[in-house]
Amino acid sequence: MSKLHAFTVHYIKRARNHRWRCSEITFWCIDEQLCNQWIQALKELLDSQKSRPKQLLVYINPYGGKRQGKRIYEQKVAPLFNLASISADVVITEHANHAKDNLFEVNIYKYDGIVCVGGDGMFSEVMHGLIGRIQKDSGIDQNNPKTPLAQCSIRIGIIPAGSTDCICYATVGIIDPETSALHIIVGDCQPLDVSSIHHNNTFLKYSVSLLGYGFYGDILKDSEKKRWMGPMRYDFSGFKTFLSHQYYEGTVSFQPAKGTVGSPRDKESCRTGCHICRQTKQLEEQQKNYGFEHKEVEDEWKVIKGKFLAINAVNMSCACPRSPKGLSPAAHLADGSADLILVRKCSRFNFLRYLVRHTNQDDQFDFPFVDVYRVKRFQFTSKHLEDNESDIKDVGKKRFGQFCSDHPACCCNLANSTWNCDGETLDSSAVEVRVRCQLVKLFARGIEIYKDEAAYNSSSNELLS
Numbered sequence: 001m002s003k004l005h006a007f008t009v010h011y012i013k014r015a016r017n018h019r020w021r022c023s024e025i026t027f028w029c030i031d032e033q034l035c036n037q038w039i040q041a042l043k044e045l046l047d048s049q050k051s052r053p054k055q056l057l058v059y060i061n062p063y064g065g066k067r068q069g070k071r072i073y074e075q076k077v078a079p080l081f082n083l084a085s086i087s088a089d090v091v092i093t094e095h096a097n098h099a100k101d102n103l104f105e106v107n108i109y110k111y112d113g114i115v116c117v118g119g120d121g122m123f124s125e126v127m128h129g130l131i132g133r134i135q136k137d138s139g140i141d142q143n144n145p146k147t148p149l150a151q152c153s154i155r156i157g158i159i160p161a162g163s164t165d166c167i168c169y170a171t172v173g174i175i176d177p178e179t180s181a182l183h184i185i186v187g188d189c190q191p192l193d194v195s196s197i198h199h200n201n202t203f204l205k206y207s208v209s210l211l212g213y214g215f216y217g218d219i220l221k222d223s224e225k226k227r228w229m230g231p232m233r234y235d236f237s238g239f240k241t242f243l244s245h246q247y248y249e250g251t252v253s254f255q256p257a258k259g260t261v262g263s264p265r266d267k268e269s270c271r272t273g274c275h276i277c278r279q280t281k282q283l284e285e286q287q288k289n290y291g292f293e294h295k296e297v298e299d300e301w302k303v304i305k306g307k308f309l310a311i312n313a314v315n316m317s318c319a320c321p322r323s324p325k326g327l328s329p330a331a332h333l334a335d336g337s338a339d340l341i342l343v344r345k346c347s348r349f350n351f352l353r354y355l356v357r358h359t360n361q362d363d364q365f366d367f368p369f370v371d372v373y374r375v376k377r378f379q380f381t382s383k384h385l386e387d388n389e390s391d392i393k394d395v396g397k398k399r400f401g402q403f404c405s406d407h408p409a410c411c412c413n414l415a416n417s418t419w420n421c422d423g424e425t426l427d428s429s430a431v432e433v434r435v436r437c438q439l440v441k442l443f444a445r446g447i448e449i450y451k452d453e454a455a456y457n458s459s460s461n462e463l464l465s
């Protein structure tokens, strides 16, 4: 404009329910030199913020959730990345495992972060690619369950476009692509615990949210055949699995977490700057300094044999829109432990009461048939496998498929379930699980606490571009 000079500042404004929005404000000035000084000062301020990513590698699953991944990225995320001068190499996946395989081929070290546009399954794929690549480059064999893993310093960003999106919900507080893009732009960093799953010295998978056998495994297995239904498939398969009321027999053994301060029955949840996660990290660093870090303590295994409707190990609350407080409301994102929830065989009515409590304020652990433990390691072996193993020693015994080999007429239930590993199926009737403290990092900051309702309007806004 004649004789007036101006520049526009784009910044982040907090809105309700942990939502972030991009706003802009234009400053006018009659003095051109002063205007340029301001622009220069703001540019220098932005450049000095080293945690902000400049170059990203983006994987889009065009078939996740309601199949909106590509549109969400192009319309809601790419314009914000452009505004923040972030350059992105975009790969639209053509098949399952495309992103994972690609992460073993590209030069990942030239990127400040890897972004996945999709659901929990897509995140899991990218995480497997990244962890696997880092171990390969560090010469670490993932098959040895005792080996400490190399941490991944390249952060992962999630643009939610899946069916459950629980990892996004539990680390940001809302499923909103724009909010997640803004957390990436400001360069947030949230470490995450990862569980490694092995069987007989063979690496199977990693898990960050839910590793579930029985109820959630069966829901997932059934729902995979109904992908065409979109996110609704989980409700349909959930109802069907609930009616089938299948229980599974086996042995769970675990080592209770010693070094953590919290308990799964705490009233307080993990939030931005969580002191429990911070204390754990400090403790781990102290142990490192004293040289204790990789010593395996073999004492104190607790063993539970029984009939279970569900065995769930969660590394985070698993909060999602279906259950806003999640499977274990007090679980921590980065405390080096998982909450192991054992739901024993009970009536359908009681199991329904347990499920309903995931949707209200009542305590879902306050039932005689539900136990919850905070653990660092656990193992599960199905009775089917235990019996088969003892049969091998006792040559000549006949086996009767899914029924008890000792008493074919007694109809003991020896069926096997599947594991639900962050929304991916995993078939293994015996697993050994270890929590790896803060193995990966996300572009997130945990769920922020708004001290009072007015705070989200007045609290600090962040400069975008």
Ligand SMILES: CCCCCCCCCCCCC/C=C/[C@@H](O)[C@H](CO)NC(=O)CCCCCCCCCCCCCCC
Residues within 6 Å of the ligand: 119, 120, 121, 163, 164, 165, 166, 209, 210, 216, 219, 220, 234, 235, 238, 239, 242, 318, 320, 322, 323, 326, 327, 352, 355, 356, 358, 359, 420, 421, 422, 423, 424
């Ligand atoms: C009566 C209402 C009860 C509602 C109970 C809701 C509990 C929901 C807890 C959800 C926890 C999700 C954990 C996240 C797992 C993700 O890594 C994974 C991949 O995205 N998602 C699922 O496996 C997807 C799992 C989807 C689970 C859906 C469960 C639906 C159960 C429906 C039972 C109906 C009984 C009705 C009887 C009249």
Ligand SMILES: Nc1ncnc2c1ncn2[C@@H]1O[C@H](COP(=O)(O)OP(=O)(O)OP(=O)(O)O)[C@@H](O)[C@H]1O
Residues within 6 Å of the ligand: 060, 061, 062, 063, 064, 065, 066, 092, 093, 094, 095, 096, 097, 098, 117, 118, 119, 120, 121, 122, 123, 125, 161, 162, 163, 164, 165, 166, 422, 423, 424
């Ligand atoms: N182009 C593709 N074609 C088919 N499958 C793909 C493709 N790209 C990725 N996948 C696979 O699709 C699976 C599911 O994707 P995603 O997690 O994005 O959606 P979802 O299952 O609907 O959501 P959620 O995991 O949150 O329930 C992932 O395991 C991923 O490996």
Ligand SMILES: [Ca+2]
Residues within 6 Å of the ligand: 193, 314, 315, 316, 331, 332, 333, 334, 335, 336, 337, 338
């Ligand atoms: Ca944890």
